[in-house]
Amino acid sequence: MSNTGAVFGEDVRADAKQIISRYPESRSALLPMLHLVQSVQGHVSTEGIGFCAEQLGLSTAEVSAVATFYTMYKRKPCGQHLVSVCTNTLCAALGGDSIYRTLSEHLGVGHDETAGRPGEEGSLTLEHAECLAACDLGPVLQVNYEYYDNQTPEKALDLVKALQRGEKPAPTRGAPLSDFRGAERQLAGFFDRPGGSYEDTVDGPSAAEETLRGARIANERGWTAPAMPDDAELPPVPEKK
DSSP: OTTHHHHSOHHHHHHHHHHHTTSSSGGGGHHHHHHHHHHHHSSOOHHHHHHHHHHHTOOHHHHHHHHTTOTTSOSSOOOSEEEEEEOSHHHIIIIIHHHHHHHHHHHTOOTTEEESSTTSTTOEEEEEESOOSOGGGOSOEEETTEEEOSOOHHHHHHHHHHHHTTOOOOOSSSSOOOOHHHHHHHHTTOOEETTEESTTTSOOOOOOHHHHHHHHHHHHHTOOOOOOOTTOOOOOOOOOO
């Protein structure tokens, strides 16, 4: 942990203290702290694990256990953009596998691999995603966790080529596109940027027409869920053993 000071300067340490101050128990700040580390380095390095352990009074084993459990914490440097293609059942059936294959062949990389030098403009990390919770809009992919809905191999390829050129096409839903490290800083709870603030740009439309259609039809037709009777019998609570 002795070399964490060389990697994480006083500004990052000040950010870490701000994160920790949000929680009654310092160890509860570990998840946003790991996002902070990724915003600096583009992944969770050995030094990043040591930095989190040092700041939170945890062992490196405790931090490593969390960092290796969640797929959102990357153990290798990411590209400027992280492209996540949903290949779970419904998206796969609708074309997600074809999208992933098309992008993999174009970029010349496989899962969790990076085309280009990590962090440099136009570099991209590609990954399979188990489920992006957008089955009504499948097949979908995300760039830095922002949604691009109703994709085809051709549309996805055009998107990736634009990213490689340094462009940032608008997501279908959600906030304007940042880069991976900028998104990680937002996930750590910071919305500042050089010369301004992200706070006026993080909002965006989150619900698509397909998602709202059922509720609108129910409202038009006066459909409601049956109310629960006041005297409904609740199941017994199992005995603790």
